[in-house]
Amino acid sequence: MCFLMLVPSALLFLFPRQSNGPADRSSREEGAPPECYQAERRGPTFVHEPPRRVDFSNSTGATVACAATGSPEPRISWTAADGSPVEDVRGLRYARPNGSLVLPPFRAEDYRQDVHATVYRCAASNPVGAVVSRDVHVRAGGPQHELFASMIRHDGCARRGGVEEFV
Structure with missing residues (x-):
């Protein structure tokens, strides 16, 4: 059986420990809660x-x-x-x-x-x-023509950085 416990900013899964013999059974019979472990948090x-x-x-x-x-x-x-x-x-x-x-x-x-x-x-x-x-x-x-190809004007000039150049 697994118990889910919500704590602010944490999610803990608690699992009862397997019984290892008569000593474990007797402690449970006396009302002691089973030992549990916490899931690892990293x-x-x-x-x-x-x-x-x-x-x-x-x-x-x-x-x-x-x-x-x-x-x-x-x-x-x-x-x-x-x-x-x-x-x-x-x-x-x-x-x-x-x-x-x-x-x-x-x-x-x-x-x-x-x-x-x-x-x-x-x-x-x-x-x-x-x-x-x-x-x-x-x-x-990459090659400048990739980024500036769309800036080529119909008159054969290209505008790059505000300076006109002939292509």
Whole structure:
């Protein structure tokens, strides 16, 4: 038989100890409660910590994996370099339930520095503790023609950084 006990910020499973003979039986007969043990609780540790750097192109996108173990199971979240929570940005960034941060392929004109060239951190937490990953520097780049192709004007000039260049 298992008993579940809820304590603020903890979940304990208590199991009666198996009887080892007459001594155990006599103590129970005298009204003593059976001896129990507590399920092991562990703070989170990374199973897969994200890399320090993720370079990708707008045509491929990127998935940054983050996974942790602990008891109870940790919750994975992503933060920006300043510690603020990373929110989903429709079509540009979202977190999967498995803890991965996804930066899907995007059109050059949808590039955002705060999404595609920034620093993220993965955090794993449970009631026992928390861990935070190293900084993950992401950068959308690759051949310049991928990001700037949509900026080519019909007259054969390209505008990059406010300077017109002939193509």
